[in-house]
Amino acid sequence: MMVYRFLVSILILLNISRPRPIHGRDEPAIISWREGSKKHALSLSEGSVQQGRSHFDARSVLSVRKHGKIARTPLAAFFNIPILILWLLTSCTTAPPRIVDLTYPFDEQTVYWPKNKHFHRQDTARGMTTNGYWYASGTFSASEHGGTHLDAPVHFSSSGMSLDEISVKSLLGPAIVLDIHEACQENADYELTVQDIHNWEQQYGLIERNDLVLLRTGWGAYWPDPQQYLGSTTPDNSLTLHFPGFSAEAMTFLVHERQIRGVGIDTASMDPGQSKDFQAHQILTKANRYGIENVAYLDQVPPRGATVYALPIKIKGGTGGPVRMIALIPQQPWTF
Ligand SMILES: [Zn+2]
Numbered sequence: 001m002m003v004y005r006f007l008v009s010i011l012i013l014l015n016i017s018r019p020r021p022i023h024g025r026d027e028p029a030i031i032s033w034r035e036g037s038k039k040h041a042l043s044l045s046e047g048s049v050q051q052g053r054s055h056f057d058a059r060s061v062l063s064v065r066k067h068g069k070i071a072r073t074p075l076a077a078f079f080n081i082p083i084l085i086l087w088l089l090t091s092c093t094t095a096p097p098r099i100v101d102l103t104y105p106f107d108e109q110t111v112y113w114p115k116n117k118h119f120h121r122q123d124t125a126r127g128m129t130t131n132g133y134w135y136a137s138g139t140f141s142a143s144e145h146g147g148t149h150l151d152a153p154v155h156f157s158s159s160g161m162s163l164d165e166i167s168v169k170s171l172l173g174p175a176i177v178l179d180i181h182e183a184c185q186e187n188a189d190y191e192l193t194v195q196d197i198h199n200w201e202q203q204y205g206l207i208e209r210n211d212l213v214l215l216r217t218g219w220g221a222y223w224p225d226p227q228q229y230l231g232s233t234t235p236d237n238s239l240t241l242h243f244p245g246f247s248a249e250a251m252t253f254l255v256h257e258r259q260i261r262g263v264g265i266d267t268a269s270m271d272p273g274q275s276k277d278f279q280a281h282q283i284l285t286k287a288n289r290y291g292i293e294n295v296a297y298l299d300q301v302p303p304r305g306a307t308v309y310a311l312p313i314k315i316k317g318g319t320g321g322p323v324r325m326i327a328l329i330p331q332q333p334w335t336f
Contacts (some may be wrong), residue, residue: 002273004092009119010175012299012324016336020178021318022277022317023197025083025096025111028264031189033242035042035192039291047082048156058125058129062309062318065302074184080137083289087140089186096331097307097311097329097330097331097333098329098330098331099326099327099328099329100150100297100300100301100306100326100327100329101296101325101326102295102296102297102298102301102308102310102326102327103148103296103323103325103326104148104223104224104239104265104294106119106121106140106147106295106322107119107121107144108120109224110142110146110147111146111147111223111224111226111229111230111248111268112142112143112145112146112147112235112296113143113145113146113238113268113269114230114235114237114238114241115145115236116143116145116146117141117142118142118143118146119140119141119142119146119147120140120142121138121140121178122137122138122139122140123137123138124137124139124179125137125138126138126160127147128145142265142271142322143225144163144318144319144320144321145293145314145319145320146294147294147322148165148292148293148294148295148296148322148324149292149293149294149312149320149321149322149323149324150290150292150310150312150320150321151270151281151285151290151291151292151293151319152165152283152285152290152312152318152319152320152321153166153285153286153287153288153289153290154317154319155285155287155319156278156280156281156282156284156286157282157285157288157322159283160288161233161288161319162315162316162317163312163313163314163315163316163317163318163320163321164314164316164317166220166312168185168311170210170261170290171310171311171312172212172307172308172309172310172311173210173212173307173308174203174210174212174263174304174305174306174307174308175210175211175212175213175214175264175301175306175307175308175327176200176207176211176212176213176214176303176304176306177214177216177298177301177302177304177306178197178200178213178214178215178217178303179198179214179216179217179303180192180196180215180216180217180244181216181218183196183244184216184217184218184219184244187244188242188243188244188273189242189243189244189272189273189274190217190268191244191246191247191250192215192244192246192247192250192274193229193244193247193249193250194244194247194249194250194253194306196250196256197250197253200309201271202303203303204303205255205304206258206260207260209256209259209260210259210260210261210262211258211261211271212260212261212262212264212265212308212310213254213262214263214264214265214295214301214308215242215245215246215263215264215266215298216266216298216299216301217244217265217267218266218299218301219244219266219267219268220244220295220297221255222265223294223296229243229267230243230268230271230273231243231273236271239276241268241273241274242267242273242274243257243267243272243273244266244267244268244272244273245265245267245269245271245272245273245275245280246270246271246272246280247272247280248279248283249282250280251263251279251280251283252269252283255283255284255287255289256287258324260282261289262289262290262292262310263284263292264288264289264291264292264293264295264308264310264325265291265292265293265295266294266295266296266298267293267294268293268294269281269293270284270291273285291324292325296325299331300327300329301327304328305329305330306328306329307327307328308325308327308328309323309324309328310323310324310325311323311324312324
């Protein structure tokens with residue numbers, strides 16, 4: 001876009017500085033112009049335009065008055081309609097994208113998988129030092145799998161990459177959102193089907209290789225209440241959980257037929273709460289792809305067009321870890 005804007009700026013400059021003949025349509029007119037420090041004025045009547053033009057360089061024209069009103073000044077040359085339209089187009093296409101933070105804060109309320117260690121942080125210092133400056137520091141600890149976090153392929157695949165081995169390049173790029181929240185309202189154990197994906201593709205076009213596929217179930221509305229979010233009055237018992245997820249068939253289709261780069265979901269697990277064998281996890285990680293869980297605010301991301309950055313903490317050998325995930329959403333659907 002910078003190139004376009006640069007070219008349009010050059011056009012505007014040329015347009016302003018270009019000598020501009022006084023056209024017949026400006027008559028009758030009084031033209032004022034400058035020669036050195038002197039101002040001159042000449043009244044032009046019908047047929048005297050050519051004579052008038054010989055008197056001055058049009059770049060020095062101060063104003064053209066018609067019927068007592070200023071009809072044109074050098075600055076008015078800026079207001080050339082085609083150039084204005086071009087300028088507006090380039091301005092629109094360079095509008096900064098909207099940024100949505102898809103990350104929940106980490107605190108004592110953060111939801112973790114049953115039996116996993118919750119997030120804990122404490123100050124080790126906070127206050128003025130005896131040397132007269134402020135100093136604050138702390139420690140934190142948590143399981144790798146809780147809050148908005150990324151599952152590395154090694155989580156369910158012995159030969160899969162660990163957190164630090166995932167290339168940064170694969171952690172950013174285009175993302176699409178499959179929205180099944182209405183079906184999930186009817187059935188908390190709903191699983192994304194291959195037909196859901198086909199339906200989405202009919203409306204928005206094929207999911208492309210290396211897209212990040214985000215699944216919106218609407219479960220974000222229950223965060224951070226563990227009973228509602230995990231769908232159980234005993235949220236620390238993994239056998240009792242109820243929330244939606246990816247079916248094995250849908251995950252197979254996405255990974256092998258569409259070659260996506262990863263998935264994300266607004267629940268605690270890619271597999272539905274009632275899963276006992278975590279097939280969606282297995283299928284995804286055996287293909288060395290990653291998954292992101294407890295993704296926030298998916299209702300603010302469009303079905304297509306967002307660019308998502310999901311950068312996890314770089315734990316060497318980590319099976320997963322907290323991720324800072326943001327979506328950049330273009331303000332205009334069209335670009336040059
Ligand atoms: Zn996980």
